[in-house]
Amino acid sequence: MVERVPPRSAQPRSRLRVLLASGAAALALAAGSIVPGVPLGAAPQQAQAADGGKSTLTVAVAQSVDSLSPFLAQKLMSTSISRLMYDFLTNYDPKDNHAVPGLATKWEPSADKLTWTYTIRSDSKWSDGQQATAEDAAWTFNKMMTDEGAAQANGNFVANFKKVTAPSPTQLVIELKQPQATMAALDVPIVPKHVWEKVGDFSKFNNDKTFPIVGNGPFILTDYKVDQYVKLKANKDFWRGKPKFDELVFKTYKDQDAAVAALRKGEVSFVAGSPALTPAQAASLKGEKNVKVNEGPGRRFFALATNPGAQTKDGKKFGNGNKALLDQKVRQALFLSIDRKTIIDKVFQGHAVEGQGYIPPRFSAYHWQPTAEQSLAYDPAKAAELLDEAGYELKGDQRVGKDGKPLDLRILCHATDPNDKAIGKYLKEWWGKLGIGLKVDCLDDVSVPWYAGEYDLAFDGWSVNPDPDFVLGIHTCAALPAKAKDSASTDNFICDKKYDELYKKQLAEYDPAKRAEIVNQMQSWLYDSGYMNVIAYPNAVEAYRTDQIKSITTMPEAAGNIYGQDGYWSWWSAAPASGGSSDGSGGSNSTGVVIGIIVVVVVLAGGGLFIAMRRRNTADDRE
Amino acid sequence: MTADSTPALVQIADADTDGPAQSGPSAAHGPRARNTKAYLQYVATKIAGAAVSLFAVLVTSFFLFRLIPSDPVKQMTGGRPVSAEQLQSLRHQFGLDQPMWQQFTSYVGDALTGDFGTSFQFHAPVIDKITEALPATLLLTGTSYVLYTALGIWLGTRTAWRNGSMSDRFNTAFALTLYSVPSFWLGLLLIIVFAVGIGPIPGMFPTGGLESGNETGFAYVLDVAHHLVLPVITLVAVGYAQTLLVMRSSLLDEMGSDYLTTARAKGLRDDVVRRKHAVPNAMLPTFTLMFVNLGHVVAGQILVETVFSWPGLGGLFYQALSVPDLPLVQGLFFVFATAVILANTLADVLYPLLDPRVGR
Numbered sequence A: 001m002v003e004r005v006p007p008r009s010a011q012p013r014s015r016l017r018v019l020l021a022s023g024a025a026a027l028a029l030a031a032g033s034i035v036p037g038v039p040l041g042a043a044p045q046q047a048q049a050a051d052g053g054k055s056t057l058t059v060a061v062a063q064s065v066d067s068l069s070p071f072l073a074q075k076l077m078s079t080s081i082s083r084l085m086y087d088f089l090t091n092y093d094p095k096d097n098h099a100v101p102g103l104a105t106k107w108e109p110s111a112d113k114l115t116w117t118y119t120i121r122s123d124s125k126w127s128d129g130q131q132a133t134a135e136d137a138a139w140t141f142n143k144m145m146t147d148e149g150a151a152q153a154n155g156n157f158v159a160n161f162k163k164v165t166a167p168s169p170t171q172l173v174i175e176l177k178q179p180q181a182t183m184a185a186l187d188v189p190i191v192p193k194h195v196w197e198k199v200g201d202f203s204k205f206n207n208d209k210t211f212p213i214v215g216n217g218p219f220i221l222t223d224y225k226v227d228q229y230v231k232l233k234a235n236k237d238f239w240r241g242k243p244k245f246d247e248l249v250f251k252t253y254k255d256q257d258a259a260v261a262a263l264r265k266g267e268v269s270f271v272a273g274s275p276a277l278t279p280a281q282a283a284s285l286k287g288e289k290n291v292k293v294n295e296g297p298g299r300r301f302f303a304l305a306t307n308p309g310a311q312t313k314d315g316k317k318f319g320n321g322n323k324a325l326l327d328q329k330v331r332q333a334l335f336l337s338i339d340r341k342t343i344i345d346k347v348f349q350g351h352a353v354e355g356q357g358y359i360p361p362r363f364s365a366y367h368w369q370p371t372a373e374q375s376l377a378y379d380p381a382k383a384a385e386l387l388d389e390a391g392y393e394l395k396g397d398q399r400v401g402k403d404g405k406p407l408d409l410r411i412l413c414h415a416t417d418p419n420d421k422a423i424g425k426y427l428k429e430w431w432g433k434l435g436i437g438l439k440v441d442c443l444d445d446v447s448v449p450w451y452a453g454e455y456d457l458a459f460d461g462w463s464v465n466p467d468p469d470f471v472l473g474i475h476t477c478a479a480l481p482a483k484a485k486d487s488a489s490t491d492n493f494i495c496d497k498k499y500d501e502l503y504k505k506q507l508a509e510y511d512p513a514k515r516a517e518i519v520n521q522m523q524s525w526l527y528d529s530g531y532m533n534v535i536a537y538p539n540a541v542e543a544y545r546t547d548q549i550k551s552i553t554t555m556p557e558a559a560g561n562i563y564g565q566d567g568y569w570s571w572w573s574a575a576p577a578s579g580g581s582s583d584g585s586g587g588s589n590s591t592g593v594v595i596g597i598i599v600v601v602v603v604l605a606g607g608g609l610f611i612a613m614r615r616r617n618t619a620d621d622r623e
Numbered sequence B: 001m002t003a004d005s006t007p008a009l010v011q012i013a014d015a016d017t018d019g020p021a022q023s024g025p026s027a028a029h030g031p032r033a034r035n036t037k038a039y040l041q042y043v044a045t046k047i048a049g050a051a052v053s054l055f056a057v058l059v060t061s062f063f064l065f066r067l068i069p070s071d072p073v074k075q076m077t078g079g080r081p082v083s084a085e086q087l088q089s090l091r092h093q094f095g096l097d098q099p100m101w102q103q104f105t106s107y108v109g110d111a112l113t114g115d116f117g118t119s120f121q122f123h124a125p126v127i128d129k130i131t132e133a134l135p136a137t138l139l140l141t142g143t144s145y146v147l148y149t150a151l152g153i154w155l156g157t158r159t160a161w162r163n164g165s166m167s168d169r170f171n172t173a174f175a176l177t178l179y180s181v182p183s184f185w186l187g188l189l190l191i192i193v194f195a196v197g198i199g200p201i202p203g204m205f206p207t208g209g210l211e212s213g214n215e216t217g218f219a220y221v222l223d224v225a226h227h228l229v230l231p232v233i234t235l236v237a238v239g240y241a242q243t244l245l246v247m248r249s250s251l252l253d254e255m256g257s258d259y260l261t262t263a264r265a266k267g268l269r270d271d272v273v274r275r276k277h278a279v280p281n282a283m284l285p286t287f288t289l290m291f292v293n294l295g296h297v298v299a300g301q302i303l304v305e306t307v308f309s310w311p312g313l314g315g316l317f318y319q320a321l322s323v324p325d326l327p328l329v330q331g332l333f334f335v336f337a338t339a340v341i342l343a344n345t346l347a348d349v350l351y352p353l354l355d356p357r358v359g360r
Helices: A008-050 A076-085 A134-146 A256-265 A279-286 A328-336 A340-347 A380-389 A418-434 A447-451 A469-473 A497-508 A512-529 A569-573 A589-622 B002-015 B032-066 B072-076 B084-093 B100-112 B126-161 B166-180 B183-196 B217-254 B258-265 B270-297 B302-307 B313-321 B326-354
Strands: A056-061 A090-092 A099-101 A104-109 A115-120 A161-168 A171-176 A219-225 A229-234 A247-252 A291-297 A300-306 A352-354 A393-395 A398-400 A408-414 A437-443 A457-463 A532-545 A549-551
Touching: A056 A256, A076 A219, A076 A229, A076 A247, A099 A104, A115 A134, A134 A161, A134 A171, A256 A279, A256 A532, A256 B183, A279 A291, A279 A532, A300 A328, A328 A380, A328 A512, A340 A352, A340 A418, A340 A532, A380 A393, A380 A418, A408 A418, A418 A437, A418 A457, A437 A447, A447 B072, A469 A497, A497 A512, A512 A532, B032 B100, B032 B326, B072 B084, B100 B326, B126 B166, B126 B217, B126 B270, B126 B302, B126 B313, B126 B326, B166 B217, B183 B217, B183 B302, B217 B270, B217 B302, B258 B270, B270 B326, B302 B313, B313 B326
Parallel strands: A056 A247, A408 A437, A408 A457
Antiparallel strands: A090 A099, A104 A115, A115 A171, A161 A171, A219 A229, A229 A247, A291 A532, A300 A457, A300 A532, A352 A532, A393 A398
16 A cells, blocks of 8 residues: 555655645634634624623532522522512511511510511512512412412411412511511522413413513522523612622533633633532632632531431331441440541531531521530540440450340442542541441432331531521421432431420521521430431632622621522622623623634645645646 | 335445436336336335334334333422322323323324324323424424435435545545534534634624524514525434435445446446436435435424524423423424334335335
8 A cells, every 4th residue: 555655755744744744724613703703802892882891700610590580489599589589578687587678677486486577668660660578478479378389389378378368569468377487598599470470380481481580589580501600780779779790690510620710711700609619710810910710618518417207297217327326335336436626627618617506607696516424526535435335346356245146337438529528538548447438329319218128327418598498397207208218308217206306396486596596405405315416517618709899788798698698688789890890701802802803824835835735736747 | 114225225325237218217128017016015015014113113112112111200399398189189080090001002093093192291282292393393303314314325326436535535625523522512613713703703693593483474483594595404413424424435336337337338427427427326225224214304303492492393392201291202202203213114015116126
């Protein structure tokens, strides 16, 4: 075949030609868009000048919207947007999370605790000009109580409602079946009745066809492109005051490294991280000019749960949890041998706080800490003692029970969470030293073995709300499944009379201080039980551009987070820096133009050279 | 499918009895009526085969995703304060409380009428979600497909013709290097270098997405083209080696043929010998590859779509799988498989027209 190669003389030129050609192909591809890049780069600035310097705050988000209907939305991204579009009855103070006025200015229970009366403000208008009234609120709640399709996302809030009425435009009356202390924490977007009463099937209506969407929150949703962006404009008539940015854009970045790159460039003003920026990303951004890495206490707790013996509501046992864990001493021994500090330093790389009580310190009113004597702080010697007492003696390097079987445990881990795996390795080591075997089972979705009660321990974690009712309720007997393996709201099959009594008591206690006291007792019980032990509270790690955002309210205000707050504080309060806003287009203005021109010139020159050489070659052939 | 016909094609080609005259579609000859009838029969069998495959896919997709040990309702509401009643109500609405056989029969029944149900997480018809994301995917993978196929054929031809030369070695090695690079990594690198800018290189392109969201008319088209550059470069860079290698090796096979010597002996220019004689004969294996790749155009590119936040089917499939949003994954799986089956069937149907030896 070698002899088929054309005469040598043609080679040097041809070789160059092929090289040139391959380069030119790549350049041509680039050129196709550099040219458009020229007008584009300059466009946003002109646009800004034209409409009087419109300021835009662009937020990079990883999640996509599941639904813009507040009756269906489950994802944090969507519920955060609902918060901005529609006012709730109440809001939470950014300083300490206590309830503050929203659409309601005042709320009062009756003497028998079963009727709550809300005074609805008269200075809130829907964006189509109509007045927002108590009638809208009553209609929203009634819809959720009567239509299963409208109860999908927030039905839990109205489960205990008997009747909701609006005797006057400024008065909303909610009658309850049982006393309920959470009535200033109804996280339900109130929608305009005159718009929503036209909706047919609530389970299929996504509220994403006509824009702008009528609302009364601090922002009005003006545009939405699936998987690309959600645009909102400032509501100039918002009763608390108009937001300082004119426009708020949530832009989808499915890859967090790409989002960080966009922040570095200034294409976005803020990166939330899902759930947080990685330690490496945070470290890389720390020295960056005009970028501030914001780290605040998170709302999640990261815990270990032990299987207390899975059972149904009527007490039927199921699952195969290790019987050794039915002994409180064994459970406590496990937690006594966990070195939380090492986990914080090595696994979370410092971006977390050591765990103690069930409710994270961010929610100061309900945060509880164990006393020195009940504390299960790192103490392997005491752990060994407890195991001896429980009858698990060390034989060789193994703990053996009275039945002669070695103590071997399993732990369910989320394959999607690298922290689970890393901590699993440490647990294996620490419990191994005590003589306990551990198998770490990492699964994409742990819910199947979990709800079948087929685990000994599990990595557990919840996002906590300012009102702790829900995270407390998931450990009550009422949350247990009706049938074995049914999914239910129980977290970990805990069912205890004392705890249940306390739960009922806190729900009926309308005095905040007294209620907090009961909640503390519940946390203390939970801690001692060893059914659940909080290892860490992971921090929220996010970053924003200081040349685009001058100031922004964190929650808690002193040192808190920005994305996914309880309330609209961050985006409502954010003030634009004089430097301007995110350009969003990606063209790097004048430099882009220069480079674009250079590339075009190179391509044209390359192309010209290519054609010229081709002519010469053809000429060679002709000779 | 193509897999059946290709080996036969290669075997016959190896016999190397063909001359330049048989190189094009015009080569069909012989008693016309008999040939047409045989061809139609051949086409009918291929189409019937495709229909059977499609039905098998339809059935498989139902069971395949139910093997994932996962609870869609629990996964969807994960971490939110929902009551047991809400979970039950969702379960009922999704039909997950029905016995498996009942779910299956209603799925097949609906699917045969073109209804793939309603997405669990998006509360919208599966067909709507797919048609919503399809254009973005077709734009991205379609553009890259055309470019990497053209680039691959062109460079494949050049490198084979200059076999053993510096440019051959360079181009082949370069293509293979890019081929082995993970696409998401290359994409991220391009973002850092050409979107953000590094050192003297300014950021020229957007970091992600399909559009800026504030352009209309022609400016919108330019805006989308601007966003298209980096993802397309990524896909072309990673993809063209395949075509290049197939084209190169099949042309190398042809280069030993006597008809090329004949052509040269006639005094034809080297370019003409290559273009008119060698390349058409060497194209057949490349055609096979082109059709295989064509089928995958629809499936999108999950990794590249993720890195560049491209709102296409790949990303939708990923979102659907992570729940799993059963109606949506079933629908997408069916569409992806259909595209591959159709592309292969199309290849089978076209082959006899390109090369009359096939399907005889």
